[in-house]
Amino acid sequence: MAEVILEKVVKAYGKTEVIHGISTAIADGEFIVIVGPSGCGKSTVLRMIAGLEKISGGIIRIDGREVNNLEPKDRDIAMVFQNYALYPHMTVFNNMAYGLKLRKFTKDEIKHRVDQAAQLLQLDGLLERKPRQLSGGQRQRVAMGRCIVREPKVFLFDEPLSNLDAKLRVQMRLELRKLHERLKVTSIYVTHDQVEAMTLGDRLIVINEGAAEQIGSPLELYEKPATKFVAGFIGSPSMNFIEARLSRDGQSANIQGDVRLALSDDGAPDFGDRKVIIGIRPEHFNISESNPQAIPLSVDHIEILGADTMVYGRFADTPDLITIRLPDIHHFKSEKVLPLSVAPDKIHIFNKDTGARI
Amino acid sequence: MLKRTHFNPSPLPYLLVTPQILITIIFFIWPASQAVFQSLLVEDAFGLKTEFVWFDNFIELFSDQIYFNSFGKTIVFSSLVAFLSLGTALILAATADRIVRGATTYRTLLIWPYAVAPVVAGTLWMFIFDPTLGIVAYMLDMMGYDWNHRLNGNQAMALIIFAASWKQISYNFLFFLAGMQAIPKSLTEAAAIDGAGPAWRFWTIIFPLLSPTTFFLLVMNIVYAFFETFGIVHAVTKGGPAGATEIMVYKVYNDGFIGLDLGGSAAQSVVLMVIVITLTVIQFRYIERKVEY
Known part of the structure; x- marks a missing residue:
């Protein structure tokens, strides 16, 4: 568990700047949601924190350590992808154990951790299946499990619920929130769905065209939107x-x-x-x-x-x-x-x- | 269930498949059956009289040490060609998949050799390695290595393996690259976050997911090495020196059209036909089942 600090983080592709200096401090154990319309750069911010995109300017710190030049694997983070990114040729068990094996955990420790995560996520009994034999919600949970077993400092979520149908999405949203309350791991969650943002986040970062429009609690954003954009984006039907x-x-x-x-x-x-x-x-x-x-x-x-x-x-x-x-x-x-x-x-x-x- | 009478019989479907059937009959069924028939015959030296000898040609073939040597050479040749061209193509495709700048140029250049005819490819390599003219032979000579594939059987074999592999790399590269691009990028990203370095990601994620492509290419490459390398062998070594590079398909030509043993040659081509049919059956049977993940 750790705090994540962004200081004037900039991303540019060649001469085109897409993220214009975002600064924020995410407290230990906080659930923060980055929200904005599609193409606003919210996923890019998340991928920069993960280390999947190079940072063109500014500093990102995780747990006090500057991670700008660290490989993703050295940042001690875990990420849930939009399409889950489960390894299709591995069983559920191996999917979850992949990261642990690479970190040289003992066999018993791996089994213990995977079993525990499977129980937490109600995946027991599915461990020998391949991802294609699972339903959408189960795949989503396996992707969660893969993150949990590693016990990372930070969880990153890249629109994890957008591939689920409406009913399942509401259910998984609740489960995610409950899970967070149990594990208390610093989480950064990207979504374009303002309902998800309002219900999940302790605080929200509203991003528009690569710049943070407002950072605050869901109610603050609702009651005192800092800009016309935030006012129009938060709340449904819109203002x-x-x-x-x-x-x-x-x-x-x-x-x-x-x-x-x-x-x-x-x-x-x-x-x-x-x-x-x-x-x-x-x-x-x-x-x-x-x-x-x-x-x-x-x-x-x-x-x-x-x-x-x-x-x-x-x-x-x-x-x-x-x-x-x-x-x-x-x-x-x-x-x-x-x-x-x-x-x-x-x-x-x-x-x-x-x-x-x- | 719809009854047959619901459809008005029309000659159109038959008309539409006719060209395909005609082509198959004229260019495959007929010559193949001719070869099978020919393999049961023995002709005299002057071509005046033909005798039906049942399986004598095959019996003679399978008791011939030279034929088995040729068989062994073909196995060595085709497995090395498949291994070399698949390996190189895999490395090149992995590299091409990673680079962003100049990717199109890189890909285009890599695909070019596929457009070169086998004979031309062979001639190219023959000139480069020519013991008296070739630039590589000259450089090897400077380094104190005596290169002469016209005398040294192993060197001749190495040369045709290189030439045949080189030509096949483009084909394999295309399939590998397409296969890699079909693998979602998020999988390798997830593995990177899980702690795998580039090489480990390749072996544990990309390579297993490419296995259907690899299996398909393996069969295609063996078929290529068995049959389509005739032009290369013909241009580079003509099966020599002293039969050192006489792979099966070249021996068919040599025995039949040079040695004029038509029956024996036909028997050899029937053996080759059986091999390719077996490979094709394996291909169709397993590619969609066994290698599925």
Whole structure:
């Protein structure tokens, strides 16, 4: 077990820089999730920590030791790959024992460790099978087992659940979390699925175009997204963004014409009278018939999901569709106008040019 | 179950397979049956009269020490050719699989020898190693090694082994490279993280996963060494010196077309035919079962 420290880590292929200096400190025993859209460089970061990709700049430390020039095998890490990367010609036992044999463990020790891991992962009885005789979930567990037996300092996961079907994914997600709570090994987990990220991680690193947009706990990211990108990426369905002009005193925002949104007490006076982007999550709208300040939303269409109802509509003549999530079942006809209100502290304001939170 | 009558009988399918069947009959079945028939005949020296002798040609063949020598030479020749060309191709493919820059050039250059006809390849090697003209022979001479494959049987054998292997490397290289590229990269990465160095990764992960390719190539290389090396032998040594490089396929030609013992030669080609049929059967039987992982 160990802490992992990244200091201004840069990756460049020739002249094209793909990772622009990521810094973070991952505490001992922490479960950290690197999340971002496909192609943002999150896997590259993980592969640099693993030693599968050379680091073009910066320093990576594992357990206080700089590992920039160490081979993967000398970094004392284990990795679960997206396609599991099980050795197809070896039995489950040999798959798990491969790394131990190379590290010159005794036969008895190897057997003991593999048996223990197999029990933990409910793989006993499958040890003599070949990977192709296993189901997707079982293969996934073997890949986990191969990591566990080595008792490494750090676990790395590269989208390990993305090849499983939806139901199994939820189940394995829970098992992974439980496993982490038992083993307490520092884990770095890469995914593009924000639900996985929110449920698994102690902390999240949101990466966009090779740069860390925000690092923080799942709730921090949800409640105080640092940028418009993070706000849009975390949460499902994603946040609504509306262009608006702040009032001169920064206490309210004008959305097209007279529609006015009150902001929380402190407001944003520095940005008074400027155009900004207002972000409101679909679940933070309320219907308030009595409120004279309510914003009218003209319904376009609705989706009834049982527990919730999604309402899509427009404010006055704004071009973008606004998504609203209301608990329970509602039947609204299209063209119906709903009076909506939003608690001032649920409104996020972003700089129109930089996307940064105001 | 659909009944046969559901389909309207049409001559089209038969028409479409006709060319293939005709080619097989004209170029394989007919000459092969001619060879089998010929192997049961003895012709007199002037070609005036032919006698049907049943298996006399075979009996004579299998009691002939020279034939067994030729058989032994063929075994040595083909196993060395297979080993040498497979080994070299494997190393080259492993290297080509690793490099990133200039990979296309490297691959193209390695595939070129395959386009060279066997006779041309043989002539090329013959010139390089020619005892009086050849550059390698000259260099060997400077180093104090006396090279003359026209007199030394072992050197002659070595030369045709080199020439035949060289030509086959491209073919093997292509298959090995394709086989390696079909192995997911994450497997070697996982092994690297597990603690295996490059050589160990190769032997424990890549090589076992390549075994179907290796087995296929082994059979193909033996078939190649048995049959397709005629041009090389003919261009380089003509079976000499003193029959030192007279492998079976060359002996068929020598006895039949030079020695004019048509019956004996046909009997030899029937033996060769049996060998290739056996190899093909092994190929089809085992390649998809035994070597599967």
